[in-house]
Each structure stands twice: as C-alpha cells, then as structure tokens.
Amino acid sequence: MSVFTTQVQETEREVDSRLADFGLNRGQIIAVADAARTWASDASPLMPLNAPGTLAYIFGVQALREQLIGIEWKVDRTQNIESVVNRELGLRIGYQNVDRACDRVFLPMPRSAKGTAAEGMSGPTLFDYQGLSIGPLTGVLNDGIPTYYVMVGEDGSVELSHPVIRDGLFKEFHERIFVRGIGEEWPEELDGDTGPIVDFDIPVSLKY
Numbered sequence: 001m002s003v004f005t006t007q008v009q010e011t012e013r014e015v016d017s018r019l020a021d022f023g024l025n026r027g028q029i030i031a032v033a034d035a036a037r038t039w040a041s042d043a044s045p046l047m048p049l050n051a052p053g054t055l056a057y058i059f060g061v062q063a064l065r066e067q068l069i070g071i072e073w074k075v076d077r078t079q080n081i082e083s084v085v086n087r088e089l090g091l092r093i094g095y096q097n098v099d100r101a102c103d104r105v106f107l108p109m110p111r112s113a114k115g116t117a118a119e120g121m122s123g124p125t126l127f128d129y130q131g132l133s134i135g136p137l138t139g140v141l142n143d144g145i146p147t148y149y150v151m152v153g154e155d156g157s158v159e160l161s162h163p164v165i166r167d168g169l170f171k172e173f174h175e176r177i178f179v180r181g182i183g184e185e186w187p188e189e190l191d192g193d194t195g196p197i198v199d200f201d202i203p204v205s206l207k208y
Contacts, residue, residue: 008104010178018177022091028067029179032095032150033158035063053097053111056152060095064150078143085145096149101157102181107170108151157181
C-alpha cells in the first residue's frame with residue numbers, strides 16, 4: 001500500500017515558483033494574513049469571545065477575494081464554502097484560521113471544526129489516491145477541483161495548503177506551501193471563526 005507523502009514547498013525559490021504556477025505571488029497571500037491579523041487584533045474586550053476569530057475569518061475572506069478576483073478568479077460558494085475559484089486552472093482557494101502554520105512537526109489545526117461539505121471537497125478520495133476507478137458516484141460533494149486554503153496562524157504565520165479533511169480536522173496534506181513563518185503572539189487568541197458565542201458578565205456601576 002502506498003505511503004501518503006506531502007509535498008512541502010518552503011524555500012523562497014520553491015514557494016515563489018509554486019505560487020507562480022497558480023498565477024499568484026507571496027505578497028498577495030501575506031496581504032490576506034495581515035488583514036486577518038489586523039482585524040482580529042481590533043476586537044474589543046466587550047465583544048463576544050469568538051470575535052477575534054470571526055473578524056479574522058470575515059476580513060480574511062474579503063482580503064482573499066480582493067487580492068485574487070479578476071478575469072480568471074471568481075467568487076465561489078460551492079457547498080456554502082466561501083472561497084474563490086479558477087476553473088481554467090482547476091483550483092479553489094478558501095480561508096482558514098489555524099493554531100499555527102509553516103511547522104513541519106505540528107500540522108496546522110483548524111480553529112473550528114470543518115464540516116462535511118469541506119470534507120467531501122478536500123479530495124482526492126482514497127480510491128483516487130490508489131489509482132482505482134469505482135465508476136460514477138451519487139451524492140458526493142467533490143466537484144473535481146482541489147480546494148486549497150490560506151491558513152493563517154495565531155502568530156501571523158501563513159501557508160497555502162491542500163488538506164485531507166476527516167472528522168473536522170486536517171488529517172494529511174497533499175501539499176503545503178510555506179509563505180511566512182513567524183513567532184510573535186497575537187494579542188488575542190482566536191476562538192474559532194464559527195464557534196458559539198459565550199456569555200460573559202460586564203461590570204456595571206451606578207453613578208450618583
């Protein structure tokens with residue numbers, strides 16, 4: 001049985017060359033990460049606890065589309081996954097908050113569990129990977145376009161990677177492109193981009 005092997009692009013030359021294959025450059029991906037980080041840092045202590053992650057996700061998706069949308073890249077919401085797609089290249093890119101990026105030892109973990117739609121579109125399936133043809137399938141989510149994610153860590157690190165999703169987590173990766181790895185901490189910990197709002201008490205004092 002074949003061993004699953006991840007392609008890792010991490011040197012400056014490798015990263016720039018691979019991004020060029022997609023018609024992208026390092027600056028575009030870093031701009032997405034910086035926008036997400038800025039908005040996460042702007043969350044007020046009076047906002048819900050998941051505000052930093054939610055703001056990072058909202059403005060990360062917006063920045064992704066601002067950077068990429070043009071003649072070839074279009075807004076995509078297949079299976080309600082907010083992303084961009086280039087059907088000429090056969091490539092989809094979404095946004096994801098993760099704990100950390102660009103670490104060979106510890107795989108990036110999503111800050112909120114991925115759903116069945118994302119899992120179905122993460123492909124290829126194990127049948128595809130083993131080179132087996134099982135005929136037409138019904139009820140599948142995968143439209144045949146690989147889904148990469150701009151993965152932004154809590155420290156501002158960022159990679160563009162193609163995960164295999166199972167049970168809400170990134171289990172393996174087809175490819176990881178290390179765009180920027182840094183070690184400083186975010187001012188606020190991301191608490192998921194779609195997690196529940198947690199109640200908290202606001203101290204109130206009466207003025208006489």
